Structure formats: structure tokens, C-alpha cells
Amino acid sequence: MPYSAQSNFDHNSRPKTGILLTNLGTPDAPTTKALRTYLKEFLSDPRVVEQPRWLWWLILNGIILNVRPAKSAAAYRSVWSEDGSPLMAISRRQRDKIAVLLQQRLGDDIHVELAMRYGNPSIRSGLESLREKGCRKLFVLPLYPQYSATTTASTFDAISDVMNSWRRIPALHFIDSYHDHPAYIDALAASVQTYWQQHGQPERLLVSFHGIPERYFRAGDPYPCHCRKTVRLLREKLGLNEEQVQLSFQSRFGREPWMQPYTDETLKQWGKEGVNSVDVICPGFAADCLETLEEIAVENRDYFLEAGGHQFRYIPALNDSDAHIEALARLLITAINGR
Structure with a gap:
């Protein structure tokens, strides 16, 4: 039912606070058809691929969408479960746990919705749900x-596209990053330390982030700087040196140079150099997904072992761990309280 000012708006209603958690997205099913729909939406975003629109339209529709969906569907099937994609299942748990924690600390007038930049549930559906609940403050x-x-700004674009038809815009607070938030760094360090207590410490820890083209960075995108700061703070928290903890970038696509060093090339080189054991963590991913569970834990593991390495382990994302939920809740409560 579409939003109706007559049926939903009351000047005397008590204002409520809405939280919209967003992530990248996931296909609805691990099928070629579903992947084609998802990839078309994702790769049509001019924030993601900065190419002349006419040229990219030809490449996307003439080549990529005829080749990549079947391959991606096979990869998704390898990580799919009864609950759907890992990203979706974990994101739902994150939403539910954050909602409980915020309501315990701030009261029942807090409403939390989950939305995906691409695919379902959409940004529009999340925003409309919060509006229907009477949320006049939105975080x-x-x-x-x-x-x-490519990610954060694109989310803002999608929110603006929805709100440009709204009569009343809620007071909007957009949290654009938390790469150096103490609770986030503490949660990362604790996850590594707990993992090493259970499995032993390797020779090196590789901290892998999704890459972006170098020209995006040269144009002013601060993403690589944020990644480097996260790694520095994590390394300091763990009390390790720059040889023991190193940064890399994964998931490059196309022929142009992306931010370096590359994750796959780094692991291959380490294997050749005689590095015996490596753990990899991916702090840029709030929830495990195809890029961590298949690209890192399977594909890049094989690169390292085939190059001569002996032990490769992937340290899971923070997912819905208590420390992660606490960190995200603290971030939101600070924003809500205006501090």
C-alpha cells in the first residue's frame, strides 16, 4: 500500500527514531537469471564503474552480462545455505541484535530496518518502512x-533518489565511515587474538580489502587511506610489526591498474619466498560473503599453497559477534545522542 498522508500522518504523534543499516547486496538466488539481474543493477551504477555511459553499456550488455552471471552463480552456490546467501543471513541477525540492544538502552521508539544497495530488501523499502512507523529522525x-x-556515496545517492519525492524529509544523519572507531578496532583485534588463542599465531597476518581502481584514489577517494589507518591501528593493538601485519587489495576487475599490493600476487610471492603460514582477515567486510568465503578462503588459499606455502587460514568477519554488535551500537548511540 503506497504511503498516504491522510492515513499515516498525525501532527500530534510522538516522533520516533529510525535506523537504516545498509550493505552492498546479494542476488535473490544462486541462479544465472538472478545473477544477471543483480549484476546489471550493480554494474550499471556510475559510482561503481566510472566509464562513458555509452561505452560501458555496450561492454556490460554485450559481453559481461552474457558471460559472468553463470560463473558467478556457480560461485554463489558453493556458499549458499538454507538461509540464503551468507551476507543476507548474517545481515538479518545483525539487524535483529542491534535493534534489541538499542531498544534496551534507548527505549522502544527506536526502529531498525535493513536494506541493500542492490537487490532486496531495497533502500526504498527500508526507508518507506521507517516512514510508515513515524520516524522523523533517521540515522x-x-x-x-x-x-x-563506490559504496558509501552510492548509498547516499540511493537514499536521495527515494527522498526527492517525499513531502517531509526526516532529520537525516549519515554515518560515512568508522574505520578508526576505537570499538571497531577493539573488535577486530579481539577476533584475531581469540582466533590465535585457539589455533596458534602464524608467521604473517594479511589484511585484505576490496580494491578500487588507482584513478579513483587519484581523483580524491580516501578509501585506501582509511584502509591503511585501519591496518595501522589493528597492528598497534596487536603489538606486532610491519612485517608481521601487511595490507593488500583484492577483487580487481578489468585491465586498468587497481590499488596495490594485490592480495593474490602477495600470497603467491610469499609462498615462493618460503613464508610457511598465513592468516587473512578482511576488515572491510562487515559480514562474510562471496568475496571472503570463496575468493579468499578458497581461491587465494590455493594460490598460496600452490606457490609453496604450507598453512593458510581465513579469520571470519566480525559478522554478528557480540563485540561487533556492541561496536555498531556504540557508534549509533553516539550519533543519536549528538556526541
Whole structure:
């Protein structure tokens, strides 16, 4: 039912606060058809691919959408479960736990919705749900710790597209990054330390982030700087040196140079150099997904072992761990309280 001012608006209603948690998105099913729909929406975003629109339209529709969906569907099937994609299942748990924690600390007038930049549930559906609940203050938390125009700014674009037809715009607070928030760094460090207590410490820890083209960085995107700061703070918290903890960038696409060093090339080189054991963590991903569970834990593991390495382990994302939920809740409560 579309929003109706007559049926939903009351000047005397008590204002409520809405929280919109967002992430990148996921296909509805691990099928070629579903992947084609998802990839078309994702790769049509001019924030993601900065190419002349006419040229990219030809490449996307003439080549990529005829080749990549089947391959991506096979990869998704390898990580799919009864609950759907890992990203969706984990994101729902994050939403539910954050809602409980915020309501315990701030009262019942807090409402939390989940939305995906691409796919379902959409940004529009999340915003409309919060509007229907009477939320006049809105806090948007894109679950991208490190800001990038390709992710965070794209989320803002989608929110603006929805609100440009609204009569009353809520008081909007957009949390654009939390790459150096103490609670986030503490949660990362605790996850590494707990993992090493259970499995032992490797020779090196590789901290891998999703990459962006170098020209995006040269144009002013602060993302690589945010990634480097996260790594520095994590390394200091763990009490390790720069050889023991290193940064890399994964998931490059196309022929142009992306931010370096590359994750796959780094692991291959380490294997050749005689590095025996490596753990990889991906702090840019708030929830495990295809890029962590398949690209890192399977594909890049094989690169390292085939190059001569002996032990490779992937340290899971923070997901819906208590420390992660606490960190996100603290971030939101600070914003809500205006501090």
C-alpha cells in the first residue's frame, strides 16, 4: 500500500527514531537469471564503474552480462545455505541484535530496518518502512567501515533518489565511515587474538580489502587511506610489526591498474619466498560473503599453497559477534545522542 498522508500522518504523534543499516547486496538466488539481474543493477551504477555511459553499456550488455552471471552463480552456490546467501543471513541477525540492544538502552521508539544497495530488501523499502512507523529522525549506517565513493556515496545517492519525492524529509544523519572507531578496532583485534588463542599465531597476518581502481584514489577517494589507518591501528593493538601485519587489495576487475599490493600476487610471492603460514582477515567486510568465503578462503588459499606455502587460514568477519554488535551500537548511540 503506497504511503498516504491522510492515513499515516498525525501532527500530534510522538516522533520516533529510525535506523537504516545498509550493505552492498546479494542476488535473490544462486541462479544465472538472478545473477544477471543483480549484476546489471550493480554494474550499471556510475559510482561503481566510472566509464562513458555509452561505452560501458555496450561492454556490460554485450559481453559481461552474457558471460559472468553463470560463473558467478556457480560461485554463489558453493556458499549458499538454507538461509540464503551468507551476507543476507548474517545481515538479518545483525539487524535483529542491534535493534534489541538499542531498544534496551534507548527505549522502544527506536526502529531498525535493513536494506541493500542492490537487490532486496531495497533502500526504498527500508526507508518507506521507517516512514510508515513515524520516524522523523533517521540515522543511516552503511556497513562499510572505510569510506569509498563506490559504496558509501552510492548509498547516499540511493537514499536521495527515494527522498526527492517525499513531502517531509526526516532529520537525516549519515554515518560515512568508522574505520578508526576505537570499538571497531577493539573488535577486530579481539577476533584475531581469540582466533590465535585457539589455533596458534602464524608467521604473517594479511589484511585484505576490496580494491578500487588507482584513478579513483587519484581523483580524491580516501578509501585506501582509511584502509591503511585501519591496518595501522589493528597492528598497534596487536603489538606486532610491519612485517608481521601487511595490507593488500583484492577483487580487481578489468585491465586498468587497481590499488596495490594485490592480495593474490602477495600470497603467491610469499609462498615462493618460503613464508610457511598465513592468516587473512578482511576488515572491510562487515559480514562474510562471496568475496571472503570463496575468493579468499578458497581461491587465494590455493594460490598460496600452490606457490609453496604450507598453512593458510581465513579469520571470519566480525559478522554478528557480540563485540561487533556492541561496536555498531556504540557508534549509533553516539550519533543519536549528538556526541
